Amino acid sequence: MDFNFTEEQEMLKTSARDFLEEECAEKLIRDVEAGDQGYSPDLWKKIAELGWLGLVFPEQYEGAGMNVIDLAVLYEEFGRAMFPGPYLSTVILGGMTILEAGTEEQKSEILPRIARGEQIVAMALTEPESSWGMQAWDPEGVTVAAVADGDDYIIDGIKLFVHDAVCADTFLVVARTKSGADPADGITLFLVDAKSAGISITPLRTVAGDMQCEVIFDKVKVSRQNIVGALNGGWAPLDKSMKVGAVMLCAQMLGAGEKLLELSVDYARTRIQFDMPIGINQYIQEHCVFLLRDVNGARWSTYLAAWKIAEGEPCDFEVAVAKAWGSDAHERACWRAHQVHGGVGYTVNDGVLPLYSRRGKTYQLYLGDTAYHKEKIAKELEGWPAPQVPRGKPLGLWEGIPENWIPEWWDTYDKG
């Protein structure tokens, strides 16, 4: 057991914080929100130069060869800085899926372009029916079909809540190519050029102010060569990337939560009302104390999940725990920070609090909310073995013993 970050991780953290404080200030975030691209091309170029876009790609694809724990360190800073942009879409759901399942050709063509900041990918999974809830992130929810047509496939249907669709060069479309008893069997991933005929994109207005879209695929033709992974076998690699994505959302919430805690404690200590710092009130202290709890709980559950992924160990339980806790904890953390700040966080334009709060809603919902991941946890628990039975002879000591208040040894004890 070792809870230390490596020196490299510490360096990444520090340099990311410094860079983002400078380059990703509140104004930029608000400008991106007000704009229609969902990201800042300028900032995107800068982080490409820093090597962040290729952070987890192997060096042969112009990456830095770092792992998912390192990525989580970066994401913590993304969360703190509310970094806007298609990183999760492009690098994780796009790039890491291609890295996992793509052909050598796909990898060597696309990954370096992603790393250089020259290609943006958006993953299109969720659909109108599935967006209501539990099936959004499960293969059951995928009904948009891709039908073979010679060397091509024709994709037809609507994908909803597609992040970063407007700025994407390429869609990674999750489509159904076969139906059967196992819903995961029959899902195929297609790389679709965003400029293909038949694609139309409508941004949705979300409370987070991020860039989620409706993408209509109207008989869009895509070459068989653009399949990522096996025909009908797309779910497994996608699921793997989505798990990484979920953990990165946790890291993002962790970073945001840390900042909210700092802001709240600072405000509690310095804001004067009734001639006293408001932090003198236990009602205010309580918010800070529980903020601490919510943030602390998020930290190691996030890094444990990241570590499990990095080690290639089974991680379903850990990812679900991290995202289930992280999402709820972040919701509470935002609320508590608002309560500490009273009217200050109540304004729309002034201060970062409402921004954190609104962004938080996307982090919570994206790739599965608390209810979704709690059900995943319950599924894991179903598989737990029965408790171990000791090997000693049965003694009959614990059968039908009534629940008395006073232990029997008391009767024989010398009570003076």
Place this chain on the structure above:
Amino acid sequence: MDFNFTEEQEMLKTSARDFLEEECAEKLIRDVEAGDQGYSPDLWKKIAELGWLGLVFPEQYEGAGMNVIDLAVLYEEFGRAMFPGPYLSTVILGGMTILEAGTEEQKSEILPRIARGEQIVAMALTEPESSWGMQAWDPEGVTVAAVADGDDYIIDGIKLFVHDAVCADTFLVVARTKSGADPADGITLFLVDAKSAGISITPLRTVAGDMQCEVIFDKVKVSRQNIVGALNGGWAPLDKSMKVGAVMLCAQMLGAGEKLLELSVDYARTRIQFDMPIGINQYIQEHCVFLLRDVNGARWSTYLAAWKIAEGEPCDFEVAVAKAWGSDAHERACWRAHQVHGGVGYTVNDGVLPLYSRRGKTYQLYLGDTAYHKEKIAKELEGWPAPQVPRGKPLGLWEGIPENWIPEWWDTYDKG
């Protein structure tokens, strides 16, 4: 609208409080709990003399002819004093059901005996399967059959969680005499002499320390004359009494809650720690404030439900609201009172707090817990009509208006 209690009600309240403070002190409650009858015959006789056992019966049956609101006033005091005994079983579930549906002969024989304290009735409804949850208090849960056998019926099966079975002279057994699409159709109520052959009773050990039992009916013979109400039509009158019972449990929780609030505020003001009354702590104040909320919410929802019953108006919604809120609020109130009292409420034998807390669990579960009554509320809401549509011409003013932060009038306002 009038929230006043009548003069009679105020008198009943005062005299009940005085009487119970004297006659139903902590020692008696603990003695009853330690005993094996579940009540105090002496106290039972005294309240018969006070006329409380016939309170809601008409004068012709030696009753006082008072109504359900008056009964709630008495029950509030029962709750405050933690009055133990088979009142709900005997007078409400037994007596009021007979009053509602019994023959004139049954009424004139039994009701005066109840009023005089000479007959104790226990209602046997819940069964092993239904006791798990939602069907406990619904006709679906009734499977114990009564089969016709000449002029008799033979009842065979197990009833569980039968309150006050050990001291009962008579059981009001809820049995199935017909199966069909409507589970309520086919339920018949039987008055069964507790000394009938084939009945065996085993008290269960509950956290409340009250007297709930398993009652096995092993081919128990009961005369057709002992049916209360119509054959197959027993559910309706029973349901009516159970609603009264549920509201009385609410009143009981209200009275207990009022006492818990008093105890807590008093303790917060007088207990000194760190040279200060502990009530100086906002953490302690908060408990008191929410106790106030829980008790206040219980008051008028209880009396509204009682009033609806007394007026003979539809009351399903109001009863469910009162019991759903009341049960949860009481659970919270007990917990908060414990928190205020710290270690004091933690002891088993000393002080009334653990007693209130444990008794509370029965009040919460009996005749439907919060989840049960919330589902009843949801059922009622399903039946709500669509919102009224105004008669004015459509103006198209509210269609697709985006959610902007700044109203348009602001543009034309003279901002100085």
Place this chain on the structure above:
Amino acid sequence: MDFRFTEEQEKLRTEIDDFFLDNLPSDYRPRGQRGQTMEQYKFWMDLQRKAGAKGYLTPGWSKESGGLGLSDMEQGVVMEETSYWGAAWPGSQGIRVCGPPLHVFGTEEQKSKFLPGIAKGEDIWYQAFTEPDAGSDEANVSLRAVEDGDNYILNGQKTFITAPGQGDYLYTLARTQDVTPKHRGISLFLIDAHSPGVSYSALPTLGVFTVDIFFDNVKVPKDRLLGELNRGFYHAMVTFEFERSTTGGGAGARRGMEELIDFYRNEKPNGKPLLENPAVRDLLADRAIEMELVWLQGWFAAWHFSQRDKLGSPPPEAGGLHNKVVSADRAKQLIDAMGLYGQLRRGSKYCKYEGRAAGSWEVSRSTHPAGTIEVNKIVLGGRGLGLPRIPAKFNKEIRAAIEERG
């Protein structure tokens, strides 16, 4: 005990209900000053004038003041129906907040000048109390009013002032004396909103639309002082009493319930009405319970107030606090039960239930209007339950000790 309304009250209820049924368009949606269009605003101003002409805005005020002279309980009925229909009166603050103390403390001249404009729905008032350093600490007013001949000259700032429409008058607390305790040097002024030197800037919040108001040598005639000089804080307390009591909450919640149930009934993902979803049923039941309790406690308060000569001041009541505390939970339940759709704002493609899930969630972030949850709890624990608190006289000393300690 009687939970029935009188026949007259029921008749009045029908009358008010008919007023709204006749005057609201069939496609009416009862919500939202936020993001109001000009057309919506004008609609409400028109309807407000119509209601004012009938005395429905201020049913409890005397006929001379533009009201109907109704009793407390009947006022409650009018308020209840008005809330049911979610009438977004731009003049709401004049009606509910400024009017009552004007009745109590105003001169005859002030009353005849100001009350009819409020009652008729012509004038819009802002209650301008909050300042950057006088939020919860309402007595820490530093907007300064200095005597100057027949006028007071005001300098300073107000903030977070709810602006439900184009304001005509400001109901304002200003400091007229430097004194300890601070609340003994504050006075109330009735100020023309467009007096020279008054200026505004937008301060939109997650909830209602609010503004900053700046006072730069604003001249206010002495006859615009309300009540006694330096007694303004105490007068204003009367305002708070009114602001915090209502019979409308339950009815407003009822209309919201009806609409929500209707939405859940008709929205059928995968062919199954959302109304069958257990999380939805749970949410609805919770809201129904709270609606019922708000309704009961609102009427209990109104009834108690109507009997104030006999019953005195009302017992402490924490229902409002409870609802504030659970509002975040309810908003979360609502948005959670909508899956990914929950995050969509009104006006977005695919937005469900008019984006109210996202809207109410966002508003629930902050529960400070009419006092934060924390201040509510402090007031209830202290004034309500008589629990001890640290006398304010120690504050300065304690603060010094804390600062010394670092």
Place this chain on the structure above:
Amino acid sequence: MDFRFTEEQEKLRTEIDDFFLDNLPSDYRPRGQRGQTMEQYKFWMDLQRKAGAKGYLTPGWSKESGGLGLSDMEQGVVMEETSYWGAAWPGSQGIRVCGPPLHVFGTEEQKSKFLPGIAKGEDIWYQAFTEPDAGSDEANVSLRAVEDGDNYILNGQKTFITAPGQGDYLYTLARTQDVTPKHRGISLFLIDAHSPGVSYSALPTLGVFTVDIFFDNVKVPKDRLLGELNRGFYHAMVTFEFERSTTGGGAGARRGMEELIDFYRNEKPNGKPLLENPAVRDLLADRAIEMELVWLQGWFAAWHFSQRDKLGSPPPEAGGLHNKVVSADRAKQLIDAMGLYGQLRRGSKYCKYEGRAAGSWEVSRSTHPAGTIEVNKIVLGGRGLGLPRIPAKFNKEIRAAIEERG
């Protein structure tokens, strides 16, 4: 970062696990000192001695003291497995609470006299700190120790003293000097439980079994003073540090989860396993999350402690507080999901899951052991987060002002 245990640690874990697998009966149920029968008590005393003989009770203590001389992290492994098996050591307080400060402050004589008895599982200690007026306010000790030749004479009372078995020694705070601030006049004593003048009475609580202890001219030799005279309160703080840190919580919760899942899997009302019930799944998921977090934070704390020379004191941590706060919710979920069966006590006919739903619900009424929730919050806000608090020196004055006001 590495969440893996070393091979040696895994070997140690297996060794401990085997100890329990071999020595526990197959019908073992890992719970409950409450209502313990004599047979159960004797079983635990025997097993405690067996574990003590192997050094498993105090793995971190030196071999001379009866331990294994293991590192902090390895101690954590032993504690984890011990907790997994829910070992109800009657000597737990000696092991966890009294032993550590004895190591730090004891004389060589004291150490060699007392430590082996604890380590071998022979002696049972009570930590006797709490008094009727010294609960949260731990410094308000009034058990009085007066010097008398070679002895101290003790008079007074302790209360709520957890008694997991037949006590041999008392680890006690007593007042040796009247002084302000109060915590500067308190000393620690190691007292024979059966000294003349010591008497006990039962004080069973909703949670553990506790006792009152009365001191009537109890003579305690001077060599039974632990550490410095009048420094006992500060020495005891070390005890609190130990008492409040653990790696066992997660593992104990894990065994509980396994048993609970097993129960839900096998109980099938109406033919459907309870494990499919949504409320049950919700409860299990909540508990699983908390179990995982407790496990992680327990190990983080152990790791941080093991690196204390490099890392200094640990960052503030509110996980324990969180678990206290939610314990009432979890207990409520558990009892609620059992319908009417939830209320049945252990030993009752029809009782399910050994009555643990009722048992844990009852215990959850009160969360005061190791400090109430309120005190936890105060400590975390103040010492943890550095938020301001009212300096204690004002308390008396404030109290006087409150009392004057009435």
